Amino acid sequence: MLSDNVNRKSAFCANCAYFAVDYREKTCYTETTIMKGQNIMELKNTLLEIQTQLDKHAFSQYAILVGYGDREWQYMSEGVDLDSYFDAASIGKVFPTSALALHAISEGLLSLDDTLEKYFPGVPKDKNKITVKNLMTHTSGLLRRQYPKRLGLRGRKGVAEFIFSNPLAYETGSHFAYCCDGIILLGFIVEKVLGMTLEEAFETYVKKPLGMTRSTYHIKIDEENMVMCNHRADLGGLIYDDNNVRELCGIPAGCGGNFITAGDLQKFVKALIRKDPCLYSDETFALAEQNYTGGLPILDAIRNTENHGLGFVYVNEACLQARDLFPEGSIGHSGWSGQSFYLNRELGLYVIILSDSMRSFCLNYPKGNHSDKVHQMRIDIHRAVKKDLGL
Template identity: 25%
Template sequence: MPRPAFLPSRRSLFAAACVALLLTGCAHGRLDNPAIPQVDAAMQEAIGAHKLPGAVVHIEHDGAVYERAYGRLSYEADARPVETSTVYDAASLSKVLSTAPSVLKLAEEGKIDLDAKLSSYFPECANGGKEAITIRHLLTHSSGLPAGLPAKPAWHGDAAAHALACGQVVTHPPGTFFRYSDINYILLGQLVQKVSGMPLDEFARTRIFAPLKMVDTGYLPLRRMGTGGAALIAPTQKGADGAGSAHGDLAPGQLLQGVVHDPTARRMDGVAGSAGVFTTARDVARYARMLLRGGELDGVRILSPESVRLMTTAQSPGGIEALRGLGMDINSPYAVRPRGTVFPVGSYGHTGFTGCVLWIDPGSRTFYVLLSNRVYPDDKSNVLELYTRLGTLAAQAASP
């Protein structure tokens, strides 16, 4: 007897289920492991302790996925619940989602020489001991430059940021000392624009995010989503009487929601090599899958295998104990917490000040993503212990 036209076949039901799984970030199936309830308990405990109002966690092992949203966008009683599609300010994850891969793509095309001097691209930076800085030094945070640009006297715009960066004096000879520095990646973002002729946000959108189908990822989300889209974005800092605070530039009661939290990136109108990307956990998961597959996903090549190797394996100059790839953290002091106690040295990732983590273990083909707004409302919450717990549990979730 023929099947009525309105009744779906088993094959079509299976196909629909697969589509649903893909839309929720599940590549092959649900990750089911005794560690998963402990992940839920860790997140609920952190939310209950007001460490963060809400978050999204995505854990993936060889295609099996666990993804869940927790809490609310803020602590207000009527706040919207977090969804797996909630957009978060990724802070310094921007360095590895946008800036480093953009530089490496341009290097693949012969437009950037990773071993060239910074001053060969920016002659105005040839002073203050910066003459020996190479592009590799910037990517591995071994340039000797200070950690960040000064906020005073007041300044605004990309050109002002560039002038300030080029006016800095190194504290150590380039290639001899590790210091995590936003200035390194601000200069790299400006390098992308100079050699490509495209602003960093446009280059990253057209060459990384769009081809990778990271549909919710980019700079300046309100420009893409409209002001009404702010309700779908987790808020970060709220202005208060904070003289001397890094965010003393916020008016009392002013809420950053869809506007970048990082004050330097905000002075640069929301687009910087150091910060500014907004994203979702499922988009970051696509990026992680691409790296685990040697730079290709769904038949689309984003990076060459060599670029992935450079980004994700130790490239720090000899004699520097802190190990960094050309983008990813491998074994610097910042790696200890997100790596947890099980993932080995050789796994890699990055964190973001707003409460974000991407950590990947290529050996077990496991990674986890945490997106949160732990900086709401005053950036005083500490979630480093949570990073350690999640890193450990993510590794345990990959165990038989």
Template identity: 25%
Template sequence: MKMVTNAFLVFFFYICAFCWHGLAVAQNLNSQIDSLITEKIPSEGPGAVVLVARGDSILYRKAFGQANLELQVPMKPDQVFQIGSMTKQFTAIAILKLMEEGRLHLEDDVRRFIPDYPTPEGSVTIHHLLNHTSGIKDFTSMRSIMEIARKDLRPQELIDFFKNEPMDFKPGTQFKYNNSGYVLLGYIIEKVSGKSYEEYIESELFTPAGMTDSRYAHYREIVPNRAYGYHNRKGYTNKLHISMNIPYASGALMASSDDLLKWQRALQTEKLVTRRTLELALSPKKLADGSPVEYGYGWHIKTIEGAKSIEHGGSVFGFKSMGVFLPEKDLYVVGLTNCDCISPTQLVREIATVALSNKQETQ
């Protein structure tokens, strides 16, 4: 009987020691991330939400700073932000979903969907648009962009704004990040599906992924937990107003960090597209001459501490965002800020590095 009791005590103390060690590891990870964030984000100004997860398990989820400066509303972890160019991954997956259904092909010429679109330098394909290798002029770099910034243009009108601009290079010969390409992709989604871009994204991506806080950004709608956006130019100001019809399929979505984790998990569990199709999106491509491009379809392909990193940031008036996925560790880190004076890009990569080095949490 004494031997049984002793064995039980040994087992009990082993379990306690294991739990205490796990708690200490988690506390260490939390304190390290806290330190990185508080160095960059003052508590009295606009703030951020940061989430770190491994698989379905949330390792870290906190809010910093203020969601509304005028009302002095502290930021909460479930705040909803405009995510800017992180929108592109949703547009890319929508296109690939239509491809899986046989309704379009990656080598389709843009003129199949927009017959009068000029391509003087050669065929521009859906692949080129997805991969930023089309050579089409990026409309956000045009000097006249502010002339339309507040206009509620229809997609065709937005395309008309840039379609006759000279091309930067022959399709497939260079990589140059390009918002115009994703505007064209949004319009192609509408033409093929018979739904507006907003309707398609909400019904075919948000709903099956369980993303209840995500939507196309509209100023007139009442959005629960909406964070307000700011600039800091010799002092904080409310963000400039632009029509969200302008960023459109290249940058007009909004989401919470919780919803972005749901999005990531839906991709990994084949709720939206097959694993084969997802791998197509997350694989680096090549130019016509065989030169590598560190971009797939809707995501940059990089490395962090030698580990493959699938990532993308976003910037739109008043907001910045960054998401990093490390597939070898099934680790996802996302940071959302409500001031375009706070860039989460390097911060999120640093947090991912800390999480990677934490063996207990990432094994």
């Protein structure tokens, strides 16, 4: 739990357009190191890189977990443990939204070829042939738009109608353009086919079967054991970082807005590595981990140049954040606030990074492209792990 005896400072970040209040204690070096396995050595280069990132304010609080074969390393800052909440940001697109969609596909409740008109009667003609596959691979033609205030008060139907009211940016299937709105629609579809809310589906099909502890949606601003990763608390004391997620007014967002712990994310990653049937079938694992967007023109190369499987990022030369450590065919995802996980099943290799990176950069560097800095932080840590493991 974080101490109440902290130094407080405030900063307005024009780049990210939010007001952040800093409740951190200044952190120096890794406070907790846990190693498991036979003949295990310290990851010296990784520890040095963590200190380097701390020195340049790339984060102040973090949990960095590495697994390789039967060996594990856990590095956590002061006040952080495996049960500390972090803002999932876009990791929520996979954990749990895409995982739940894949579960529904595995159970025969959903098909990649299902179109929007099956689940949203009256969808405009230009969008009625968008498929579940298009939503999961960011090839729908939809682009993120700023939501109007309190859009969620119109209900899920009203949110979908607003998304449909915007023109397509490109012909469906012709380009790749990373899009939160498509995953929000995917979340609504998952709710329809599973007959429960996204939050309930996560509890039923992911959290309980894999023995997870705290990961959830809608935590309070004064939640215990929580890492501050930027926050907006203007809706009943709940935390909403993303502008559009905030305007959903409590409707679970398929694109993010959930809160995860390092311990729970590690359980999810290990389940992916062992192809746990609790998630979905072997056939669905193979289906999910292909490159569906390689060769497609990228509409917004500045924001995202990565190739995608079904929900997951597909690691290859286009995946700048992971390619130095993870071979082609690895999968993972990242989140705006400073989170990421990547894994390779054949090597039994994974790296989980949970942090307050975006918040730390915004507080310490009011100007500049913070996303690029967060990306570089991941690259640097992955390179250090590679050096330590001799890969």
